[in-house]
Amino acid sequence: MSDNNHLSLSILEAIEEPALIINGGRVAAANVAARQMLGNEMVGRDLRFAIRHPRALEIISAGREESLEVIGIGAADRPWHLSVRPLAKDSVLVRLSDRSAVRSAERMRTDFVANASHELRTPLATIIGYAETLAEEGPVDDAMRESFGLTIETEARRMLRIVEDLMSLSRIEADRFRPPDEQVDLGEVARIAIENAAPLLDRRKSRIESDIDPKLPSIAGDFAQLLQLADNLIGNAIRYGCTDQACTIEVRVRSDGARVMFVVSDQGEGIAADHLPRLTERFYRVDSARSRESGGTGLGLAIVKHIVERHRGTLDIRSAPGRGTEVSVALPIA
Numbered sequence: 001m002s003d004n005n006h007l008s009l010s011i012l013e014a015i016e017e018p019a020l021i022i023n024g025g026r027v028a029a030a031n032v033a034a035r036q037m038l039g040n041e042m043v044g045r046d047l048r049f050a051i052r053h054p055r056a057l058e059i060i061s062a063g064r065e066e067s068l069e070v071i072g073i074g075a076a077d078r079p080w081h082l083s084v085r086p087l088a089k090d091s092v093l094v095r096l097s098d099r100s101a102v103r104s105a106e107r108m109r110t111d112f113v114a115n116a117s118h119e120l121r122t123p124l125a126t127i128i129g130y131a132e133t134l135a136e137e138g139p140v141d142d143a144m145r146e147s148f149g150l151t152i153e154t155e156a157r158r159m160l161r162i163v164e165d166l167m168s169l170s171r172i173e174a175d176r177f178r179p180p181d182e183q184v185d186l187g188e189v190a191r192i193a194i195e196n197a198a199p200l201l202d203r204r205k206s207r208i209e210s211d212i213d214p215k216l217p218s219i220a221g222d223f224a225q226l227l228q229l230a231d232n233l234i235g236n237a238i239r240y241g242c243t244d245q246a247c248t249i250e251v252r253v254r255s256d257g258a259r260v261m262f263v264v265s266d267q268g269e270g271i272a273a274d275h276l277p278r279l280t281e282r283f284y285r286v287d288s289a290r291s292r293e294s295g296g297t298g299l300g301l302a303i304v305k306h307i308v309e310r311h312r313g314t315l316d317i318r319s320a321p322g323r324g325t326e327v328s329v330a331l332p333i334a
Contacts, residue, residue, distance in 0.1 A: 115283040123155035165299040184221035193230035241266025265326040271319040280305040
């Protein structure tokens with residue numbers, strides 16, 4: 001084998017994505033990624049045994065520089081960006097770039113916009129309907145005006161909470177590659193969050209039992225984001241973990257080796273196992289009607305997940321029907 005051929009093969013193997021050299025309609029060479037996907041036996045054989053996509057075969061056979069988005073090479077639904085680059089002596093280089101992650105991200109963005117639009121459309125439709133009724137000519141008794149006004153205010157505040165949570169999520173995602181650098185006492189964060197929860201506790205006639213280590217080591221964190229995390233977890237426990245009056249929420253903060261643990265638990269109805277993997281998805285709700293009635297936006301745990309990821313921590317949710325829910329956040333010590 002000539003030095004040029006050795007060099008071509010070395011360059012081909014250095015390409016991480018599937019790549020092939022085609023000459024005269026046959027596979028002259030293929031890198032490891034291509035052989036793993038299309039089979040080791042394809043080298044030296046007719047290209048049509050490796051790639052069965054008609055349009056892809058057409059542009060490869062043409063031998064000119066061109067690219068194509070294709071689905072179905074290697075797996076039925078797998079999307080690829082196929083590019084063809086002419087080489088010397090009637091050969092072409094074919095590269096396949098996996099588009100699965102891009103397609104997934106596009107689908108997530110589409111779903112997010114659709115979900116956000118739906119969440120905002122529902123209260124907005126209520127506001128418009130009640131406002132139109134109040135604007136109609138004719139007498140409106142005081143009781144109806146008060147009821148309509150209260151509903152409009154409630155739905156408007158719900159929209160405001162959704163918008164605020166969306167803006168918060170956007171800010172957290174924008175900071176995700178910037179490591180937080182404040183020295184934060186997670187015990188202080190927990191105490192402030194417990195104080196913030198007092199009005200909601202009063203309405204639910206519930207209480208919090210706290211166990212906060214007074215000698216916690218500091219963590220490198222963003223104080224405002226960690227307080228938002230604590231507020232969301234405690235608020236969720238009160239809203240969804242207090243099925244009866246006078247229930248108790250437990251908040252524990254302690255050190256655990258090289259980490260500080262923030263744990264919130266309740267004795268509520270619990271959550272079935274099939275829901276647990278999806279709880280941190282945006283707008284995912286176990287019980288949509290109950291979530292909206294309690295004032296939830298469906299974004300609380302998504303915000304928590306992104307804050308934990310920015311702090312290089314871990315999030316663990318344990319729950320079972322009839323056994324309550326425990327949410328644990330572990331954050332590395334500074």
